[in-house]
Amino acid sequence: MNLEEAWNILQKNSFKRTKNRELILEYFMAHDRYITALEVRNELVKDNPGLSYDTIYRNLATFAELSILEETELNGERHFRMQCDVESHHHHFICTNCGKTEHIPFCPMEMMEVTLPHHQIIDHKFEIYGMCPNCL
Structure with a gap:
C-alpha cells in the first residue's frame, strides 16, 4: 500500500x-x-x-x-x-521488541481442516510473536 x-x-x-x-x-x-x-x-x-x-x-x-x-x-x-504489499494469502512473524514483521509464506489452516473435519471454518488469524535476529 x-x-x-x-x-x-x-x-x-x-x-x-x-x-x-x-x-x-x-x-x-x-x-x-x-x-x-x-x-x-x-x-x-x-x-x-x-x-x-x-x-x-x-x-x-x-x-x-x-x-x-x-x-x-x-x-x-x-x-x-x-497494509503489506504481498497480495497472496500469508501470515506474519512479529517481533515483540521492535514491531518489525516478516512474511510467513504458508498457511497452517490446511492442518486445521484435517484436524477439524466436521467444522466450518469461516475465518482465521495466525501470527507468530517473538524476537527478530536484530533484537536478540
Missing part, C-alpha cells in the same frame, strides 16, 4: 484529505512495523502540539476498517502497520 492508494480508498469512502490524516499516513509509510496509537501521538505531537490522541486513534481505527492499515493486538493493545 502506498500513499496514493490510501488516499484513493479514503476518497472513495468520502473522507477528506486533512493535515492530520496526512501526518499519520506519512508516519506509517516511514516505519515498516507495527505501531501503537500512543507511539504515533508521542512522535507527531512534537511538531504538532494540537494533535490529540483521540484524533489519532479514530483515524487509525478508520484506516484499519478500510484495510489501509493492518491491525493486531499485542499485550492487550492495538498495534497498526501499513
Whole structure:
C-alpha cells in the first residue's frame, strides 16, 4: 500500500484529505512495523502540539476498517502497520521488541481442516510473536 492508494480508498469512502490524516499516513509509510496509537501521538505531537490522541486513534481505527492499515493486538493493545504489499494469502512473524514483521509464506489452516473435519471454518488469524535476529 502506498500513499496514493490510501488516499484513493479514503476518497472513495468520502473522507477528506486533512493535515492530520496526512501526518499519520506519512508516519506509517516511514516505519515498516507495527505501531501503537500512543507511539504515533508521542512522535507527531512534537511538531504538532494540537494533535490529540483521540484524533489519532479514530483515524487509525478508520484506516484499519478500510484495510489501509493492518491491525493486531499485542499485550492487550492495538498495534497498526501499513497494509503489506504481498497480495497472496500469508501470515506474519512479529517481533515483540521492535514491531518489525516478516512474511510467513504458508498457511497452517490446511492442518486445521484435517484436524477439524466436521467444522466450518469461516475465518482465521495466525501470527507468530517473538524476537527478530536484530533484537536478540
